[in-house]
């Protein structure tokens with residue numbers, strides 16, 4: 591295993607062997623999870639704290655499950671009932687947790703760069719569980735694992751990432767991972783939701799869904815991140831769905847065996863039609879969630895090797 595760092599803060603900067611090794615390890619955890627042999631003691635005596643300043647269903651639960659399956663003591667800190675409400679800063683909160691000798695700190699925060707800042711202040715290994723519009727590295731890993739399981743590879747695949755690219759950390763992490771692994775990435779959306787620097791990231795930009803989906807192997811839909819938008823960047827939900835929502839008619843332009851992905855949470859009838867989200871053969875949205883547990887186990891596993899030996 592070649593993972594070179596103490597923390598996992600971003601996909602940007604990881605090289606193909608690091609990513610491939612993480613995916614191979616995650617694949618082995620996926621098989622173990624399916625076989626029911628889930629309990630390990632790799633993190634016995636270690637403490638993992640989930641510190642989520644933004645809402646989460648999948649990421650927080652799967653880090654909890656992954657930590658417990660590897661034998662860690664897992665604490666979900668409830669930020670909404672914590673002393674953050676009494677004015678304690680992010681850094682003071684982190685040094686408080688540091689003083690309790692937490693080993694692994696999983697952080698989600700609305701500000702891009704917050705996990706990186708914390709990683710400089712605490713002894714724990716820090717994992718970015720989504721920071722502002724910057725990155726969501728474990729989401730990109732679980733997406734890549736899901737794609738690889740269906741297509742057998744990442745190299746050479748045409749992947750269309752559609753919708754609100756500008757505010758999506760999922761898009762950013764996926765663009766870094768997939769271009770590093772040799773996929774041909776397209777971003778598809780209205781001009782107001784495509785960041786100016788998109789073409790510098792090695793992706794093709796499309797404003798028309800039919801053209802952007804033509805011949806795609808993978809169609810990845812994104813939620814409109816209204817909580818990060820200032821002002822009216824999109825008309826109405828109904829209008830957005832008409833032009834950019836994935837329905838059977840638009841999906842017909844992708845390859846007949848293409849898969850449909852969504853990181854969740856979905857807004858049905860806005861970026862995706864229910865019939866596509868629930869499609870029995872094309873939609874792999876449930877499998878993405880399953881692979882999330884396996885990928886987070888793999889990440890905790892590789893970071894465990896760099897932890898202080900004080901237990």
Ligand code: ASP
Nearest residue numbers: 720726760813853854855
């Ligand atoms: N759950 C993902 C994130 O936190 C995607 C989303 O919320 O739309 O970035």
Ligand code: CP
Nearest residue numbers: 646647648649853854
């Ligand atoms: N995909 C994702 O990060 O989901 P949550 O926001 O529910 O964690």
